[in-house]
Amino acid sequence: MPEGALEIDRISKRYGDVVALDEMSLTVRGGEMLGFVGSNGAGKTTTMRIALGVLAADSGQVRYGGAPVDRAVRNRIGYMPEERGLYPKMKVLEQLQYLGELHGMRRTEAARAANRWTERLGLAERREEQLQKLSLGNQQRVQLAAALVHDPEVLILDEPFSGLDPVAVEVMSTVLGEKRDQGVPVIFSSHQLDLVQRLCDRVGIVRRGRMVADGTVEELRSSGPVLLTVHAPHAPADWAQGLRGVTVESSRGGHTTLRLDDTADDQEVLRAALETGPVHEFSRARPSLNELFRDVVTEETDE
């Protein structure tokens, strides 16, 4: 395993009868950004809390740079919790400086970092305000600053983009991209799939406490089913019913989208289409990431 990788190795966690994680595994390498996606309750927060060590797994192991994550390693992780646990009555700068010191920085060093990050994240005007007086988006920027103030070697962020305005999204994306480029493994959970697709080197899809798909966007798309778009203007609505390995996804006004499994023969489909009259379009496509995610979520709710 390359140096600087965070490895989550078959961790399981139950809450009474609820299986939150079932042998969940994932690896984020140094210099890589991984988007962690899945429907509500799939196990993302539980995984991240265990990776950080604030929650214990029932079994499995979390390693960083090949060694189990201990207290010293935890100090070098930057974490942005979903529940945003900062001190509401403390002033922004004071709070960040304090958090830096908690992570072992000297006072002056922590003050410098707190100043730098507030400047960078557009919070310079807010330094002397109590956190609770800030808008939610600005509180979130402070949370990011809190995750970054001690110059962490690993970044674990639970839904860092939720509720941010477009400017803040860009600031957050840029900062995370810079950390990645500096060699930091970055993992964040999100329901904003467009952002995940745009920013991440790899995507992990979690479902019911297990990693069900893990790869680059292109790898995931090419592992998905083949879709066929057919335009046969005179075809009756049911022209493709009963063809081997073919499911009709949608059909309207002679435009049909078909999903093909491994047993399907596209030439057989073409012949069936031609039997209905002229065929103006016959093209193959791979599902978009959005469609892939939707499939995973649908399977989950169907069960």
Ligand SMILES: Nc1ncnc2c1ncn2[C@@H]1O[C@H](COP(=O)(O)OP(=O)(O)OP(=O)(O)O)[C@@H](O)[C@H]1O
């Ligand atoms: N403290 C707890 N006590 C009991 N069950 C819990 C607890 N924390 C989480 N769970 C359960 O564990 C499962 C995984 O929850 P988790 O919060 O990790 O999901 P998630 O993927 O982060 O969801 P979301 O996208 O909604 O944030 C869910 O079934 C949840 O109800």
